[in-house]
Amino acid sequence: xxxxxxxxxxxxxxxxxxxxxxxxxxxxxxxxxxxxxxxxxxxxxxxxxxxxxxxxxxxxxxxxxxxxxxxxxxxxxxxxxxxxxxxxxxxxxxxxxxxxxxxxxxxxxxxxxxxxxxxxxxxxxxxxxxxxxxxx
Numbered sequence: 001x002x003x004x005x006x007x008x009x010x011x012x013x014x015x016x017x018x019x020x021x022x023x024x025x026x027x028x029x030x031x032x033x034x035x036x037x038x039x040x041x042x043x044x045x046x047x048x049x050x051x052x053x054x055x056x057x058x059x060x061x062x063x064x065x066x067x068x069x070x071x072x073x074x075x076x077x078x079x080x081x082x083x084x085x086x087x088x089x090x091x092x093x094x095x096x097x098x099x100x101x102x103x104x105x106x107x108x109x110x111x112x113x114x115x116x117x118x119x120x121x122x123x124x125x126x127x128x129x130x131x132x133x134x135x136x
Contacts, residue, residue, distance in 0.1 A: 004120060005035055005051045008096050012049065018042035027074045034071060044089045046079065051096045053120065060095070064109065067093050096120055
């Protein structure tokens with residue numbers, strides 16, 4: 001796990017005890033291994049989380065476009081069969097990328113409710129100078 005992934009892990013779980021996160025979760029044998037799978041038991045949402053500092057992120061874009069086949073369908077079947085989730089759970093993709101890629105992805109995937117694109121350099125991420133640190 002690299003530094004960026006560690007910070008995203010902190011971001012996903014900070015002050016949210018109802019969220020369980022598994023890093024490098026293998027979806028099917030030799031299939032796909034997203035950076036994280038996050039289970040939000042409070043909201044009943046399964047999030048596939050990808051972190052990329054690639055300046056181009058073309059390969060990630062292809063995975064996002066094919067997210068149902070790439071991650072959701074296999075993950076849904078696995079978690080249902082294991083009794084971890086139910087049919088009422090939603091599946092969501094969270095992507096953390098560089099700011100220049102964020103702008104491209106926001107334009108390309110605008111209006112798609114099952115995707116959230118985060119900029120690694122914006123204020124909502126803990127390694128940004130602008131991050132609003134929670135008060136304890």
